[in-house]
Amino acid sequence: MGNAHVVRDYYGILGVDSDAGPDEIKRAYRRLARELHPDVNPDAAAQERFREVSAAYEVLTDPEKRRIVDLGGDPLGNGGGGGGGAGGADPFSAFGFGDIMDAFFGGQGGGRGRGPRSRIQPGADALIRMQLTLEECATGVTRDLTVDTAALCSECTGSGCAPGSTPTMCDICNGRGEVQSVQRSFLGQVVTSRPCPNCRGFGEVIPEPCRQCGGDGRVRSRRTVSVRIPAGVADGMRVRLAGQGEVGPGGGPAGDLYVEVEEEPHELFTRDGADLHCTVQLPMTAAALGTTLPLPTLDGTEELHLDAGTQAGTVRTLRGKGMPRLRSTGRVDGHGDLMVHVDVAVPTKLDAKQTELLRQLAELRGEEQPDLAGGNRNGHGIFSRLRDSFGR
């Protein structure tokens, strides 16, 4: 006998016992990969060892190859009957880097991941809109909302199988979730993988789908959710309810539910952040004589006193009478202001007596014929403000 036939100790390379389960093998591989991976350890000896470790992982996670090992053979070796067609070629070179990376990073679910993809996928987020009045935005509200989302199927609790049945391994891909085809080209053999069409890449099929969900593991359902909207919200803001969105395929974890605020226009107030604005149409006589008027605010009616001689364009600021200031922490930090803009209304329909009284007033004030150039008795030309503002 010439060369002794060397059988690689795949269990020893990974440092696991020959009865190790798949999880233990995976853990051992990951632990070794973390210290030997070329990205971490560029040393040549480490790279050689990493290739051994990766090959051992590939062999021991493939039931067919593992059986050969357990029977005393070497699925990658040149032993066995014919002395090995590949000859002295390094058996470990058969493993591409993609395989190693997939195993290292778990490879589950991704498009080109190795092995079957999981039937269980995370669910999507859901969005609903809620109309609120300005007053409700100011105080916050708690309201029950009817939401229509995918929910866990109560019949199969997400498995998609009819009661008493279980998924079976796909016999087209033998549970791998992908099928391979080999093409010959002048470069050699090219092996391509694609998801198994029979099981859609899951590696298993559901022989008896659940009647309630048709095998999806979830059903549409309508339910009521209580939503608390904090004080100070504004149009377009979203409140997130974790885990109240759509349940995923296969009963996967639910996404989040977002409630978006739609603020209805208010008949008196317009809003600018936390500040509110409103306009008072003051009769000319009230503007001249001064007045006190009832002003509606978010806290109820207040008395607003306006001095005699209030001009159009006057802005009165009521500190702290605006909206609650909502911080990103979710807490309210003080209030904005309420700005009252004064507009002076000039009467349009005067009867004979009113006209006569206004003429008398004009006469008393020397304003019958306003002096455009020189100014009136008060010493101000009527264009002075205009001139000032243009001269700026």
Ligand SMILES: [Zn+2]
């Ligand atoms: Zn079901």
Ligand SMILES: [Zn+2]
């Ligand atoms: Zn299949």
